[in-house]
Amino acid sequence: MPFSHPRVLPFRPAARLEGGEHGSSAAGGSDPVSVGRRVRHHRRRQGLTLADLATKVSLSGSALSLIENGRREARVSVLGEIARALGVEPAELLSGGPPTRRSSLEVRWEHAQRAPGFETLGIPAVRVGAGLPDDALEALVGLYETVVGLQQQRAATPEFARLANAELRALMREADNYFPEIEARAAELVRAVGHTRGPVTREAVHRIARHVGFEIRTVPDVPTSTRTVTDLSNRRVYLPSRGGHDPRAAALQALGHVVLGHRPPRDYAEFLAQRVEINYFAAAVLVPESSVVPELQRARQERDIAVEDLRDAYGVSYETAAHRFCNLATEHLGLRVHFMRTSRDGVIYKAYENDGVRFPMDASGAIEGARVCRSWTARVVFGRPVGEVYHQYTDTGRGTYWCTAVAEPTSAGPFSVSVGVPFDQVRWMRGRDTRERRVSGCPDPGCCTRPPAELARAWDGQVWPSARAHSHLLAVMPPGVFPGVDDTEVLRFVAGHATSADDHVAQ
Structure with missing residues (x-):
């Protein structure tokens, strides 16, 4: 059955998020x-x-x-x-x-x-005093x-997209990044296909697809502007044979639109909300709440919580494991956390927090595309071997935070995934004994964004860099229903495969 609440993360104007606890004020x-x-x-x-x-x-x-x-x-x-x-x-x-x-x-x-x-x-x-x-x-x-x-x-062109990101992040913080309705739907499907323990296999994902009336097919010509294509008429999900992403996660994300009852997004805000929901759904299937929460609770008792344990136990990427930890940490462990996915040059691509950490942001409150401090774990980790887990304490204007991070290669270059907690909660985490510690003065420009005065004077007016545009972070809703997708290419692909006898079912 379709998900009865198609917008678990309903997009709301910022004004509705500001009432807080002052209803009687x-x-x-x-x-x-x-x-x-x-x-x-x-x-x-x-x-x-x-x-x-x-x-x-x-x-x-x-x-x-x-x-x-x-x-x-x-x-x-x-x-x-x-x-x-x-x-x-x-x-x-x-x-x-x-x-x-x-x-x-x-x-x-x-x-x-x-x-x-x-x-x-x-x-x-x-300070405004009488003497001013x-x-x-x-x-x-x-x-x-x-x-x-x-x-x-x-910022006129990307303004709406950036505001949509900021408001969606506020909704996630409001819910502590935990959405029980999606958890329940994922758990129902895992039980329905008889999976009880260990990593969810590809075959289990195929059984889930069949349970909801779909077939997963792997083909070599999935349009390059897409990760997957779903043919709702013929009840098929097409995955690319070229690889690059975990096919289990890609298939589950595609099925998530169906399971959660999504409709074509009306605007960029709804597109973002749906993307968060399908990512959550896929992670909730691959790392089931019923099995992982007892493991996390035992690790907390032993003061040995580690994101890499989730990665290894469930056969998922470090990023998926980090997301899943953040989904469950506050609801089941009482931990406040933050998460970042950051490029080598320090640009934030994804972020979440409910622990009070102050992300860099522009005047509109948007953080996507902002650059994190050079002293933060998310950037320092790039100086470590790829794949090595790195731990660090960072002293900031809002207190000290402990973070764990891994840098991994991708087709778009290396990215780091970092998860952190406030200092008073680090006693539950593996790696708390690290001696790595740095100080961040950001957002003060004098910390690391403003060049040293002597260097700036020596090169004043003599350098003209050509900036790399992170356009996908800034784009507003383009023509067509789905951002960044070549509609003509997709429709030709689906039409061609609808009558083809050459497709083969993925193993």
């Missing part, structure tokens, strides 16, 4: 910075000091200061007391624009400094908005 969605500026405006108009108003409403001066600076969201009851003390209606604090031009500038600058990617612009943080002239504040706001405007203009 004062603003009910109002901006705490703007609310705080209105409180400050009315307090000063009444001639009250911070201490005066704090006494009237039974708050500490520091607590009231946090509210006025927008760093604490006051509850409705507290704002009601503040409004009575100031002789205004609560609605005057909750709604409307900033009360003065100065307040408007302060709100805009405060939002700017809290925006994702602000630190990467190289603009120093500036209005014209200086206006210049700061104007500078920031001009710089961001230019960035957005340069």
Whole structure:
């Protein structure tokens, strides 16, 4: 039967992700910075000091200061007391624009400094106090908005795709990257074909395909713009005989669209959500939850969790093992984790986190295509032999993280796959005794993105590099239903094979 919830990762606007736990807070969605500026405006108009108003409403001066600076969201009851003390209606604090031009500038600058990617612009943080002239504040706001405007203009074409990636990642974080409905569907199929232990074989995958009414065929001429092609009319999944990917995973991903009840994606956001779902489904079949969770729990008890053990025990790639660990780590082991797939030059292709690590990002909050710090495990591992498991501690501005990583060759060049946990959870991991340790100052440009001053002066204006474009990370939904696919080539392929007697069933 088709999956009853075709969009396990429904695409939602970012605004719907920001409610958090503040449903009972004062603003009910109002901006705490703007609310705080209105409180400050009315307090000063009444001639009250911070201490005066704090006494009237039974708050500490520091607590009231946090509210006025927008760093604490006051509850409705507290704002009601503040409004009575100031002789205004609560609605005057909750709604409307900033009360003065100065307040408007302060709100805009405060939002700017809290925006994702602000630190990467190289603009120093500036505290807005009474001594900062209005014209200086206006210049700061104007500078920031001009710089961001230019960035957005340069990113106009890929903007939607990058936002879709960022919002999908937020949904995955919200669910701790664990989706029980997909787990249940995968487990049902594994049981249906009688697989009980050990790696899932190709024959087991063929039995799964037959169970859902499909046949898997291997042919030499699968279009190069695709990994697989599914003929829904004749109930066939075509795999390429040229190899390159695990045929089990490729077949399961193709079947995942059918099992999960997908429809042709309406936009790039839905395309991304479906891709995450089929990858999850394939991994859940190849590394079944029912067998791997007890193994992970025993490894946790023995303080010997290792991603490479999943790779070896289930005959999957290191990347699949890393994904599967991240699916299950929070739900079943209580571990917060992060994951990255990174090219040799440090560009992020995939990433996930729920452990507070700060990925590099641009002003829009997107991380795909951003470059990780040279001190991070994901890049240091490229200095090690290919396939060697490398462990490292990295001290960052948000704390210390332990990571394990492997660099592997691919047709597109070497990539690293890294998995990490915060320092307070490393006691469960194999490799925690490593003495490898580095310090990362990113996103401060002075850490590793800005050249040393002497070197920059010596070569100022003398070098013009030609950048390698990671266009597949930035492309928006092109004409046709499926991004990057040559529709004509695919349809000719399917039509040709629909009546061919030369296809052979994969073994």
